[in-house]
Amino acid sequence: MTTKTSKPEHPLKAVGEFGLISKIQTWFDEPTSDLLGIGDDCTVIPREDDRLDLITTDMLIEETHFLLDKIEPEDLGHKSLAVNLSDIAAMGGTPEYAWLSIGLTEKNDIGWLEQFFSGMKDLAKQHGVRLLGGDTTRSQKHMVINILVSGKTNSPGLKLRSSARVGDIVFVTGMLGDSGAGLQLLLNNQFPGESPAEQKLIKAHNRPDPCVIQGQWLGGQSAVHALIDVSDGIASDAGHIAARSGLGIDLELTKLPVSNELTEISGKYGWSAIDLACSAGEDYVLLGTCSPSEFDGICESYRKAFPDDGPSGGNHPEPDLFPIGYVRKHDEQRPPVRFLQDGSPAPYGSRGFDHFKV
Ligand SMILES: Nc1ncnc2c1ncn2[C@@H]1O[C@H](COP(=O)(O)OP(=O)(O)O)[C@@H](O)[C@H]1O
Ligand SMILES: Cc1ncc(C[n+]2csc(CCOP(=O)(O)OP(=O)(O)O)c2C)c(N)n1
Ligand SMILES: [Mg+2]
Incomplete structure (x- = not known):
């Protein structure tokens, strides 16, 4: 590839992202085979009448996941929700609700945010997803977007x-x-x-x-x-x-x-x-x-x-x-x-x- 960003080596390079997730699982003493737990695209919580709740969360960080001056705000709003809906899709599920936590810098003015939310809302509407809550803070350097989406499926429809x-x-x-x-x-x-x-x-x-x-x-x-x-x-x-x-x-x-x-x-x-x-x-x-x-x-x-x-x-x-x-x-x-x-x-x-x- 012609373009490589040279970053300093991360101290977690040897363990890697997925090695670290396995360690978190053992630090919390969480079993590896339980449907409820860590390891699939979503957490699966069995409810009454064969209903299964699905929950997933993904975070997007400026410069790690997106370049603020090379993405339209509507597209960033769309993508932030899309990557979470994709995890519900990967379980064979139907998304229902979303929660949004954002850390905002001085670059995120009100006009920019209106467009960001317009992109997110259009995708949410398309899939019948309602925004039920979240958290808003200031961030010194990088914009941070974390979305949690819940949804549903049933046992025959669940794909693990x-x-x-x-x-x-x-x-x-x-x-x-x-x-x-x-x-x-x-x-x-x-x-x-x-x-x-x-x-x-x-x-x-x-x-x-x-x-x-x-x-x-x-x-x-x-x-x-x-x-x-x-x-x-x-x-x-x-x-x-x-x-x-x-x-x-x-x-x-x-x-x-x-x-x-x-x-x-x-x-x-x-x-x-x-x-x-x-x-x-x-x-x-x-x-x-x-x-x-x-x-x-x-x-x-x-x-x-x-x-x-x-x-x-x-x-x-x-x-x-x-x-x-x-x-x-x-x-x-x-x-x-x-x-x-x-x-x-x-x-x-x-x-x-x-x-x-x-
Ligand atoms: N910091 C964390 N603490 C607990 N579980 C985590 C953490 N990071 C990732 N996981 C879990 O590890 C699994 C793999 O995560 P990830 O590779 O991010 O999946 P995905 O690509 O579906 O988002 C998922 O079940 C996720 O919930
Ligand atoms: C500025 C910038 N550099 C690099 C990438 C490439 N990149 C960042 S995260 C990622 C993988 C997907 O993101 P992740 O946080 O691992 O999502 P998950 O697998 O948890 O759904 C890739 C290919 C990017 N999108 N933007
Ligand atoms: Mg993830």
Whole structure:
């Protein structure tokens, strides 16, 4: 990649983001297999009559998650809620309520905030989500946005990271790598983008559409077993399904769905579209596993259910389920997620995004 921000090494680099989360789990003495707890896209709380409450929270910090002068305030409001709705979608759930905590700097004046809230409200309305509370503080240097979203599903509709089965087809619901390329353009000071292709990649990064209705639909399919959203890149997110299911995953590099715009702009700047698709993250498509005998039928029904762009257009130009690999048994000799090129192990290693390793 042409643009790398050089940051000092973080003291948590060796343990990493996910190693730290495991430590937090042990420090709190929280079990690893309990539905209620840490480890999936949402916390799941069983209620009466088979209802399951879903709760998720994600934080966005200026300069870590966004560049304030390279994102429209409406888009930042949209994205802050979208990344949380995406976690509800990844459980096969329906979002209901949101809580917003914000730390504001002198750069966030009232006009800017009105637009920020307009972007968030439009997405909330689209999905029937109500803002029920939050907290507001001053922040000295960086804007901080933390949203908590609650939602619901039921036992048959719940899709866990731990439910993959050997032989399942691994699929994604949309293009990979557009968002990562959009970020590279922003880091190269190309905002709002020179060409329609560049603008589209920046939009995929700054204004991702969460796959909420797609997640609900997949939740209704018993042949779909595991589901996660792609926030850290498929290399990492497929790894979460593999780890939680105690299995391995093989992903075929030639099958990754990559947009024409990503191919064009990667060619223009000499970027690797495959690297962006595997490890840049923030695609906010869903990655799932499905019984192989039922996959074709599920794809056909999916295309009928989503004949066009979905409710807000956005970054899913060809609604489809794209098969990208298989679930296999765990094998100590192989990495949990292995990349193949035309069926043979590829000389390719890829890690997803980790806050302490970048
Ligand atoms: N600081 C924390 N304390 C407790 N649980 C955490 C913390 N950070 C993350 N988790 C939990 O660890 C799991 C993985 O988190 P994360 O990778 O952020 O998931 P996601 O990509 O779905 O947001 C989730 O179940 C999340 O609730
Ligand atoms: C300025 C800037 N630098 C780097 C990134 C890339 N980036 C930041 S966070 C992230 C991964 C997703 O965020 P995270 O906080 O890990 O969300 P979660 O996995 O918890 O949903 C990526 C790819 C970015 N969006 N903006
Ligand atoms: Mg998170």
